[in-house]
Amino acid sequence: xxxxxxxxxxxxxxxxxxxxxxxxxxxxxxxxxxxxREILAEVFQPHFAFFGRTVEPMLETIQMAIxxxxxxxxxxxxxAFVASRVTAPGRISFALSRGLLSVIRSLPDxxxxxxxxxxxxxxxxxxxxxxxxFNIGVAAKLLSETVDAVDRGPxxxxxxxxxAHVEVVRTAVLPQVLPNYVAYSLYVFELNIRASAVIGITxxxxxxxTLNAQMGFFNYENVGLIVLxxxxxxxxxxxxxxxxxxxxx
Amino acid sequence: xxxxxxxxxxxxxxxxxxxxxxxxxxxxxLIVWALVSVDVELDRLxxxxxxxxxxxxxxxxxxxxxxxxxxxxxMVASIQMAWIGTLIGAxxxxxxxxxxxxxxxxxxxxxxxxxxxxxxRAFPEVVLAxxxxxPIAGLGPVAGALAIGIHSIGTLGxxxxxxxxxxxxxxxEAARATGARSLQVQRWGVLPQVLPEIVAFWLxxxxxxxxxxAVLGIVxxxxxxxVLSNTLNYNRYDKAGLAIIVVVVATIAIDQISGTxxxxxxxxxGAKRPVxxxxxxxxxxxxxx
Numbered sequence: 001x002x003x004x005x006x007x008x009x010x011x012x013x014x015x016x017x018x019x020x021x022x023x024x025x026x027x028x029x030x031x032x033x034x035x036x037r038e039i040l041a042e043v044f045q046p047h048f049a050f051f052g053r054t055v056e057p058m059l060e061t062i063q064m065a066i067x068x069x070x071x072x073x074x075x076x077x078x079x080a081f082v083a084s085r086v087t088a089p090g091r092i093s094f095a096l097s098r099g100l101l102s103v104i105r106s107l108p109d110x111x112x113x114x115x116x117x118x119x120x121x122x123x124x125x126x127x128x129x130x131x132x133x134f135n136i137g138v139a140a141k142l143l144s145e146t147v148d149a150v151d152r153g154p155x156x157x158x159x160x161x162x163x164a165h166v167e168v169v170r171t172a173v174l175p176q177v178l179p180n181y182v183a184y185s186l187y188v189f190e191l192n193i194r195a196s197a198v199i200g201i202t203x204x205x206x207x208x209x210t211l212n213a214q215m216g217f218f219n220y221e222n223v224g225l226i227v228l229x230x231x232x233x234x235x236x237x238x239x240x241x242x243x244x245x246x247x248x249x
Numbered sequence: 250x251x252x253x254x255x256x257x258x259x260x261x262x263x264x265x266x267x268x269x270x271x272x273x274x275x276x277x278x279l280i281v282w283a284l285v286s287v288d289v290e291l292d293r294l295x296x297x298x299x300x301x302x303x304x305x306x307x308x309x310x311x312x313x314x315x316x317x318x319x320x321x322x323x324m325v326a327s328i329q330m331a332w333i334g335t336l337i338g339a340x341x342x343x344x345x346x347x348x349x350x351x352x353x354x355x356x357x358x359x360x361x362x363x364x365x366x367x368x369x370r371a372f373p374e375v376v377l378a379x380x381x382x383x384p385i386a387g388l389g390p391v392a393g394a395l396a397i398g399i400h401s402i403g404t405l406g407x408x409x410x411x412x413x414x415x416x417x418x419x420x421x422e423a424a425r426a427t428g429a430r431s432l433q434v435q436r437w438g439v440l441p442q443v444l445p446e447i448v449a450f451w452l453x454x455x456x457x458x459x460x461x462x463a464v465l466g467i468v469x470x471x472x473x474x475x476v477l478s479n480t481l482n483y484n485r486y487d488k489a490g491l492a493i494i495v496v497v498v499a500t501i502a503i504d505q506i507s508g509t510x511x512x513x514x515x516x517x518x519g520a521k522r523p524v525x526x527x528x529x530x531x532x533x534x535x536x537x538x
Contacts, residue, residue, distance in 0.1 A: 004510075012336060015329035022329045022390035022471070029386060029395075036384030043380050059286070066283035106500035107493065110375065110464035111477065115489070118481045119304040120297070125289045129297075198375040201468060205288075215379060227376055234371040 039220050046228050047221035054210060054229060060124055061206035061233075065192035068128045072135025073185040079136060080143035086155070087147055087169050101144075105137035113199035124205030131196060135188045142187075146180045147173060183245045190241040197230045308490030316488045320476055320495045324463075327472030328499065330390040330397065331462035335455040337398025338405050343447070345402065346409020347435060353413055363410065370403030374461045379468045390462075393470030397458045408450045412443040449511045456507050463496050 016024040081087040083101055088094035112130035120126045154172035163171065200208020207226060214222040348354045349362035378396035386392040416439055424438035466474020473496055480489040 011332060015332045022326055022333065022394060024333050024391050024394060029391070033385060035387075036381065039384040040381065060288065063283040063287040066279055067287060070280050102501055102504075103497050106460070106497045106504070108460040108464045110467060111474075111493070111496070114464075114467060114477060114481055115304070115308075115493075118484075118486075118489075119300055120293065123289070124287055125293060125297075128287075128289070194373055198373045201375060201379070211376075211379075220380075223380060227372070227380055230373070230376060231368075231371045234373075235367070238371070 042220035043224040043227065045221055046225035047219070048225060050222045050225050051229075054207060054226060057200070057205075057207045057210045058229060058233065061196045061200070061208070062193070064124050064127050064131060064196045064206055065189055068131030068135055068196070069185060069189040069192050071128075072132045073139045073181075073188055075132070076136050076139035076143060077181065079140040080147060081169055081173070083140060084144040084147035086150060086152070087173055089165055101137060101140050104133055105141060107133070109134040109195045110199055110202065113202045113204040117203045122203035122205070122209075126202075127196060127199050127204030127206060130199055130204060131192050134195060135192065138191065139184050139188050142184045143177065143181055146177050146184075150176045179248050183248045186241045186245050186248075190237055193237045194234050197233065304486065307486035308493065311487070312490035312494060313485075313487040314491060316491045317495065320473065320488075320492045323466075323471075323473040323476045323492075324495050324499050326390050327462040327466070327474065328459060328503070330393045330465070330470070330472055331455060331458040333394040334397025334462065335401060335451060335458050337394065338401025338454065338458075339451045341398070342402045342405035342409055345406040346447075347413055347439070349406055349410035350413035352416070352418075353435070353439065359410070363407070366403045366406040366410075368403075369399065370407075372400065374400045374465065375468055378465055378470050383469050388469040388471070390471035393462055393465040393472065396465065396470070397461055400461075401454050401458060405450060405454055409443070409447050412446045412450075413439060416442045445514050449514050452507045452511050452514075456504050459500055459503055463500070 015021040018025070079097060079101065082089065082093050083097040085094070088097075109130055112133045113127055116126035116129045120129070150173055154176070155168060158168040158172040196206050196208070198208050200206040200210070201212045203209060203212070207230060211223060211226045211230075214220075214226065345362055345366065349359050349366060351359045353359075354362070374393075374396045377400055378392055382392040382395040382399075386395060420442065421434055421438035424434045429437065462472055462474075464474045464477075466472045466476065467478045469475070473492060477489055477492045477496075480486075480492060
């Protein structure tokens with residue numbers, strides 16, 4: 001452990017240094033703490049009359065989250081079976097799908113949004129596409145790990161009865177992982193609410209779009225209200241989703 | 250032996266699926282509502298595959314390899330941002346995790362701390378960066394590191410609290426019996442039990458934070474996100490393509506290294522299974538209580 005500790009310490013000094021790193025200086029930071037005071041003061045006085053103009057983008061955020069979760073999880077279901085050791089139809093497709101999924105997962109949602117906004121111009125379509133990629137990554141990974149851990153008994157029984165591979169997966173594996181799949185889908189939807197609230201900053205539709213516009217106008221009281229709304233939306237969806245997931249598993 | 254007559258009426262009634270069907274219908278209705286009311290023109294949907302393919306061509310066939318001179322240092326800055334951010338989150342979440350554990354602190358205190366941790370988690374890094382830390386620390390990776398650090402406190406604090414709650418009470422009693430003071434009990438009775446698990450959480454969080462650090466540049470927090478944002482704004486797709494390749498390669502490489510270290514921390518040298526992957530189970534990572 002001392003070696004690991006030393007390594008972590010060196011890494012930290014390197015990352016924080018002004019010459020090789022990001023120039024992170026806590027002392028100076030504390031001295032400068034008052035610098036954002038005017039902006040923060042405005043953020044903390046949300047302009048509630050702005051609420052009416054945030055309703056539509058809020059709904060768009062929710063719509064984007066629903067559509068992306070539906071399509072993303074629909075694609076993730078077969079992808080997870082190909083990417084699980086237990087149900088992969090062959091070695092090559094297994095390795096390929098694993099590799100592709102880890103590439104998809106290594107890119108953050110906001111980056112997808114940035115790329116799709118450039119390609120398709122601003123609007124919810126770019127946001128939905130970005131979320132779909134993000135969702136495939138998360139849902140396929142979680143589900144393929146659940147498939148890895150299924151009870152092999154039904155699988156052997158189905159194989160012994162001479163069922164084709166797709167039938168084996170459908171009758172012996174799918175029923176075992178279905179509750180988890182539904183739970184993961186809900187979880188993905190919950191992540192989407194969080195994500196779709198921010199990917200709009202790139203112009204990908206939803207409340208993030210409004211947030212970005214209000215920041216551009218330096219209307220920090222409106223920004224404060226939007227942040228507050230995002231906070232309550234995320235919290236509400238999370239509570240509902242967790243309650244539902246508890247009942248599922 | 251008497252034969253038991255099996256009649257159709259002896260079969261148990263089919264369980265009612267009414268609840269499940271109503272739930273499925275409600276979900277379906279939501280999906281239909283979203284599809285119908287979302288503002289997406291159909292003609293754009295038809296052109297979609299063609300446009301995505303042409304974008305892919307312009308980005309990766311081929312990427313501008315020479316641009317690595319700019320992209321690699323920017324990616325390093327993102328990695329440093331993620332590392333510093335994770336450290337901030339780790340340092341602040343450790344005491345909060347102890348205060349949030351029901352077996353260590355009192356009921357009201359732990360409930361209050363949990364509430365705060367959940368509230369922190371509901372503010373995305375990007376929002377924190379935009380609204381709080383770019384104004385305070387100015388444009389650049391320091392603002393990003395602070396946003397990442399504060400957002401991480403939520404999840405890390407909660408995981409720490411849960412790890413502390415599942416300790417073996419033996420060492421705590423032993424430490425008490427020697428007359429140790431409260432802080433000493435935590436240091437010698439609790440911390441050694443939970444530290445490996447918590448350090449594994451930190452490393453796992455570093456992997457997540459790396460992804461956040463790669464995009465925070467879009468809102469002015471420097472790193473590779475700033476490079477991506479600029480190249481795309483000026484339609485330099487081949488340069489953006491290279492930057493994306495750099496993100497993918499660096500992220501996957503760091504995931505592998507961090508995963509190996511996590512495995513060694515939890516299982517010791519020579520372990521095979523990538524332990525810690527189960528951390529990604531949503532119940533463990535995100536669900537508040």
